[in-house]
Amino acid sequence: MLTIENVTKSFGGLSAVCGVSLQLGKTPITGLVGPNGSGKTTLFHMITGFYSVDKGRVFLEDREITNLKPHLISRMGLLRTFQHTRVLPFLSTLENLIAAAPLQRGESLVQLFLRPGAVRKDERKNAQKAREVLDTIKLQPLAGELAGRLSYGQQRLLELGRILMADPRVIMLDEPTAGINPSLVRDLVRVIRGLTGVGIQVFLIEHNMPLVMELCDRVLVMDAGGLIFEGSPHEAVKDKAVIEAYLGKARDASKS
Ligand SMILES: Nc1ncnc2c1ncn2[C@@H]1O[C@H](COP(=O)(O)OP(=O)(O)OP(=O)(O)O)[C@@H](O)[C@H]1O
Ligand SMILES: [Mg+2]
Numbered sequence: 001m002l003t004i005e006n007v008t009k010s011f012g013g014l015s016a017v018c019g020v021s022l023q024l025g026k027t028p029i030t031g032l033v034g035p036n037g038s039g040k041t042t043l044f045h046m047i048t049g050f051y052s053v054d055k056g057r058v059f060l061e062d063r064e065i066t067n068l069k070p071h072l073i074s075r076m077g078l079l080r081t082f083q084h085t086r087v088l089p090f091l092s093t094l095e096n097l098i099a100a101a102p103l104q105r106g107e108s109l110v111q112l113f114l115r116p117g118a119v120r121k122d123e124r125k126n127a128q129k130a131r132e133v134l135d136t137i138k139l140q141p142l143a144g145e146l147a148g149r150l151s152y153g154q155q156r157l158l159e160l161g162r163i164l165m166a167d168p169r170v171i172m173l174d175e176p177t178a179g180i181n182p183s184l185v186r187d188l189v190r191v192i193r194g195l196t197g198v199g200i201q202v203f204l205i206e207h208n209m210p211l212v213m214e215l216c217d218r219v220l221v222m223d224a225g226g227l228i229f230e231g232s233p234h235e236a237v238k239d240k241a242v243i244e245a246y247l248g249k250a251r252d253a254s255k256s
Contacts, residue, residue, distance in 0.1 A: 003022075003059040006056040029192065030203050030216060031220070032205045039224075081173050093142045093150065097129075097133050153179075176188055212236075213237070
């Protein structure tokens with residue numbers, strides 16, 4: 001589904017991602033792990049068009065998406081969340097979902113005047129879809145609550161809901177469980193598993209190794225901008241290069 005060939009990104013003299021190639025294939029849930037600063041988020045930004053790619057190519061199925069604008073990539077079915085949550089705090093939970101529906105005809109004045117019936121039909125469809133998504137992310141009791149008043153973990157679930165409004169084929173989640181309480185982590189795990197059941201492929205960055213072992217079918221490990229391991233999560237935690245990458249960071253941290 002998603003294929004990356006030899007992708008590279010530098011910031012000034014710093015090589016953040018260096019010649020990374022990978023394929024998600026048909027794996028339902030792929031995890032991306034690695035020490036802080038190893039280039040995980042930069043890789044996600046490049047795949048989804050938020051950072052330009054210096055060198056290399058990105059494909060979604062057989063279509064090249066290298067350096068396309070983010071909204072074009074999301075329209076093709078590749079959606080992502082961010083390391084820092086982005087919801088609209090002054091809209092309700094339900095309104096946040098409705099506002100995330102792609103290509104709303106009601107936003108075009110011309111359409112509104114010429115085809116009011118079509119606009120109303122779209123709105124009904126989006127509201128119905130938002131209710132379904134609300135059900136998926138298990139936030140029905142909070143439908144009318146302002147998003148800014150939800151807990152951090154609930155906002156992360158809502159953020160996931162917002163990308164589900166676009167009927168994604170592949171979703172990329174940057175540290176979806178960071179900073180959320182254990183019971184919401186369980187909810188999130190159930191939601192993510194459920195998504196694979198309806199054919200949505202998941203690619204996620206995650207620091208919590210026990211969770212990666214529980215959730216991911218396959219894991220990729222980055223260190224210093226390069227990919228150092230691909231395989232099962234159980235092999236990853238026994239791999240010498242992976243252990244060394246994490247221990248090296250721990251040693252550096254204890255020295256400074
Ligand atoms: N916009 C930018 N400008 C300059 N340097 C950047 C930029 N974005 C990332 N970097 C650098 O690129 C390297 C990789 O950063 P990145 O955020 O991709 O790491 P990460 O693996 O996601 O880390 P973490 O686990 O802490 O989120 C770091 O050294 C970071 O400082
Ligand atoms: Mg990151």
